[in-house]
Amino acid sequence: MMPLLAAETISDYLTDEWGWTHVAALASAAMVHVALLGAFFGLPAFAGIWAERKVSGRIQDRLGPTRTGGRFGWLQSLADGIKLLQKEDLWPNAADSMLFRVAPYIVVIASFTAFLFLPFSDNWVAMSLDVGLFLALAILSLEVLGIILAGYSSGSKWSLFGGMREAAQMVSYEVPLGITAVIPVLIAGSMNLNEIGRMQSGWFWNWFIFRDPFTMLAFFVFFTVTLASNKRAPFDLAEAESELVGGFHTEYSGFRWSLFFLAEYASMYFVSALGVILFLGGWWTGIAPIDDFFRTNDSWVVNYLGNVLGFAVLLIKSSKLVFLQIWIRWTLPRLRIDQVMTTCLKYLVPISCFLFLGATAHSVMLPGKSFFFIDSGLGNRAAEAAVIAEPAQSESEVSVAHPKDADSRLALTANSTVSEEEH
Amino acid sequence: MEMFLFTVFAAAACGGAIAVVLSQNVVRMAFYLVISLGSTAGLFFMLSADFVGATQLLIYVGGTVVLLIFGVMLTASGPFLTIKSSPGSMVLAIAVGACFLMMVVGTVLQVDWDGNAARLEGQYGASSLDRPGYNQHGEGHTTRSIGTALLGARFDKDLGKNREQPSTGYLLPFEIVSVHLLVVLIGAAYLARAKRRVHVPSEF
Amino acid sequence: MEGVGVQGYLAVGAVLFVCGVICMATKRNGIGVLMGVELVLNGANVNFVAFSKFGPLGLDGQIASLFVIVLAAAEAAVALAIALNFYNNHLTIDVDRANELQG
């Protein structure tokens, strides 16, 4: 239950066991976290950039990077990084220097902070919040602010255009993004990503994507929308090279420039992981006996190994989605800005609304039934998750004050609807 | 720890707000506003109001401020970015504001909060006041309660002791706000529609 | 661990509020005035949430602040539309130029 990476855990351990002072323990814990996060954020970015190069090379019928780092050129990203760090840090005279410098940090902070709420395996989550998904999306949406500021503060019309495009695109695409993200929330009855993931345990047909036709469609809509919100092709209007030189990052160079891309690849991984958790069974293998073996075992070692397995599963799943994003980038031509807006406002928003309504209707009319009309046991798992998530005190209050309400509350959670008997 | 975080957030919020006042560039004002509002969201998290904080981030920082910057970019190109107000009015406004602040803060300090807390404890019981620090057990998990309250059920009140009569929650205000937002959506679209092309003089 | 009392939050709220008021009173840019309004609403919101924790307000304070946020967003949208309209009509965003209603 307790978040594994919570600040209190390490600092408490340090103060209690090692006798450190409170402040020192806190500082050490913070440093440990920073190191962990930095390693985690840096690696996907490097891997992503390398993968992008390799995949694009293969798609374009060439080899991609081969020289650096041996046969596969896997050190290419590192070489790129070193090159970027070496570059001169400059900004234009017309730029608003303060904002120009701050903007990449906003993007990076927003992108990386979102990982705080992402469970990598069962209970492997920095902050297990009830508003987890909501907050993650909120913080991810801060990214756009940085991009707008960057575009504006560069003092260049290409940058300004890019920023404007990005702003319009992001503000628009947040609507279908939110709606499609709410569909799993609706089914799970929680915005806690950890709970959402737990509810897809068992066989793979318990994954939300297989629950009903609407969720299946919703996943594809969600994926499309995340492409747009990450400014990935074919929605990369903000940095359309052929039109805007480099878009919002035209005037950036060196490390600041690399921060944008660090953030972009981190976001790619983040939204992919988010899609996996929301629709594709999260860290579960999809084969019930394997998961149950690790979960129900008493040995903490086995439990730990199970968590590691889950982490690996999540990483593999989200990598596949990232690969998909790269693939799409090199496959589909870029849309015009009006086509982007049309796609969003005229198609994706109505479709997502329809899917939302359909999923709701399915939940109401066939409660607990999955796509294949198999009893998915979702109600039970939801109840389990609720009991786990909710503090014990409310349970006792329930049993004392309103025995009847305990059932209705569980039913509420399971069906994600307000039942009449509540009042 | 709590004091540290509070100090950081409060300083950021107040500093951001003051920077908004002092800044003359509209886009910078927006940036400072983001800092101020984001720090306020942090304060909300400290006050164990997760959902409010998240909403603050999503709507204010992610939505409203983007909208504002958008507006800035649409309207305040070139010379309008920095419209300086006269020092006199600045001084006057700051004087009035200072008086106002003194008045409010003075009032806040005058109140016997501990005594009030004790009274409240006597009246409502200790549970509502005796809250441990953030991220403690059961702390900040207000999303479900708020959600059901907006749909008309109050778990935090109806499930408590001595609650014979269920409360009505916030269903009606919620619906009113929904309709209100719809009206605003339509109204704003209508207001901002392109009515005519304005010839901008070339010297701008 | 020394807790922060309600006074601290109220003070922050007051500062935000007063900054908003000053912002409204000094900014000639219409959007600056809007930002002042946002600050004022935020100051009030801080108070709501603070009392929700420290007072008997409970969930009501949070929900009130939620409504404030939502309505502020709505207000911002409408006010921005008005500002755009104003700009279309007057070719400026300076609120001091919007004084046709003076007596």
Add this chain to the structure above:
Amino acid sequence: MTPETYIQTGTTLKWLLGLAWLLPLVGFCIEIYGGHWGRRLDPASNGKKVKLAAYMAVFCIGTGFLLSLSAFVIWKGATDVQLVAAAHDAEHGDAHDSDHAGGHDDHEGHHADEGHDHEHAGGHDHDDADGHSHEGEARGQSPDESEHHEEHGNDPYAAAFSGTFYELAHFGKLRIAIDYYIDGLTLLMFCMVTLIATCIHVFAIGYMSDELTEDYEDHFVHLPGGKHFHRPGRFYRFFAFLSLFSFSMLGLVLAGNIFQVFVFWELVGVCSYLLIGFYVERHSASTAANKAFIMNRVGDFGFLIGLMILWTYFGTFQFANTDPASAGEVGLFQMVRDADGHLDVAETEEGSIVSLHGGEGRTIPYWLLIAAGIGIFGGCIGKSAQFPLQPWLPDAMEGPTPVSALVHSATMVAAGVYLTGRFYPMFTPEVLLTIAYIGCITLFIGATIAIVATDIKRVLAYSTISQLGYMMLALGVGGWVAGLYHLITHAFFKSLMFLCSGSVIHGCHHEQEMTKMGGLYKKMPITAIAMLIGVVAISGLAIPILNVGLSGFYSKDAIVASALAFMSGNRDTISFFAIPLFVMPLVTAGITAFYMFRLWFMTFAGPPKDHHVYDHAHESPSVMTLPLIVLSVFAIGCAWFGILENWILTAEPAHVAVGGTSAHHVALSMPSHHAIHGVHHTAGIAALFAAVVGAALSAVFYWKGLVDPNLVKRSFAGVHHFLVEKWQFDNLYDAMFVRPVHIVARWCTAFDKNVLDAFLHWLSRLTLATSSWDRKFDETFVDGLVNLVGSSTYKVGRSLQTVQTGSLRLYVMFIALGVMALFGLLFMFFPSA
């Protein structure tokens, strides 16, 4: 008659007569509007007005006649009145003597004479000597009484029906309702009125035909410039008024309470006003209408006084109440007289008091009863043109002749006599004596003036006055049957004569002067013969041996007989004053024959006096002669075989038949039927003699021309002038009333001008002065104050104007400062505890 049949019959009669009564009203409404529109709706009429209104009116009144007739038949069949034709014939006087000696067990005819109150349905009081309380008797006995009805058979008083159509209002004890009172008299009047009115309506279609134009030229209205007055014809209006007149008269006859009678009484007056003033543009016509109306009002004043007295002491207006549904309420007749028709008079130190029956011990002073009777009779004086108020009637000749016919026979003047007859039980002997003398004077005055009148209609008018006098006299001397008998017969022959005169006038192109006529027999034989029938009838000529005559003979005989019986019965008490009551009618009978034959001779016999008139004279169209023929038949035969008299007899009040004496204020003895029959032969012969003498004289003067009337006129120039001037009545009234009124009016004018106006002028000047001061105050202080308020408000507004800068930022500052000020105030005035 069983109670069931009684109620059933009453209801049937009520609705039949009610329908007959209301039909003319419906006709009036349709005619007054529809007639006006009629000519517009009918483009084919080509400017001429259509006769629809006339047909409508004839239809209404004709249907009314048929309804009345059927009602009469039903009544007769239901009440089982065995009418013995011989019972009252003059020849049967001896038989009556024996009947009376035989007592009441003889059911043949005898009981018809015996005193029975209408309301005390039947002669039971003779059988039940122990009697009932009078209150209880009136009703509640109908069931067990029915046996008596059957036994008595010829009981006329079971034949009265009264009740209420519709209750209009109830103010405390005052109950105002539309009642009905139906007995033989009512039914006879209905039949007579509707029949005569029908004839007159038909006649009027012809007579008024020259009104059927859009451009009627009135030759009697001279406009300045020598032109005649032109106006649209008023054909429809005439018939509408006729219908309204018929309605009013029928309502009067049907009325079941004295107040309702009064209402219709006034309606009749209004109608006569409208019809007399039909040619309203003629000055004479409008003044005549005014005269008729005003003189009637004088009489109605008395009527009102009588009404008030009656209401005050009796508490009801209803004549009688025989409706079983409203048991417990008694009418006037039931209250004032007991079953035998006697007044219950007690002498107290305050004077004579009459106890009323069935009225919770109500009493009325005897003199007030006299006053009430005279008051009511005052109304009859006005309406029937009796002695002091008779001058309006001749002037009423200004109306069209059919109107005159209607007014003089069936409706207006008949109303007075009818009411006197109807109200008979309420009249004390003193009142009756008054009536008798009034009638006596009237009949003589009317007859004498008629001798010298030359206008054909005026002769008839004065003869009407005279004949009405006869009727009143008859009623006054106790000849109840005789009076009403004469009313009916007179209605027939007088309407006949008026229509004949109308025919003559129509034929002679509105020439009314008899001096310009003569020899018209050859030109218009039907009219002449009809007129002759009328003249013979009114003169009372008969074949002495066979005792057969026209209708007037019988009724006049009865009157003279009653007068003779009265005179002989009262010679002791009022000695000398009783003599004129017999002598006057006798003499006047001769005069009547004289002037009536004079009329006929001057008009139809002898050589034509004015050839212009003679040459243009022509017989009237059949639409006018047909009514003459019908009326002639009735004028000849309506009194034959005594049937009519018997029918009237069924309605006779109880106390009349037996006569009786009264010694309250004036000792009078009323003649019983018995007494009247005793003198019948004597009176009849005397009257016949007088009539023959009069007729012969007339023939001598005007037919054979043996004596020149002008010679006689010159030798009695003073008398002639006196008569031509109508006994100086108009001059007398002029001097007595009109001139003094004018003088008083002048005085009033002077007072008004000199005193009142001066005062008013002074007042107005005062007001003017006050208001000028007020204006100064207003302008200086009030306006100043208001202006001050206004200007100061304006100034404040102006000074505050600058506050509204239109600057958004300043407003925010104001708000902040205002909040701070509020805080400051709050802390200053509400310091925390």
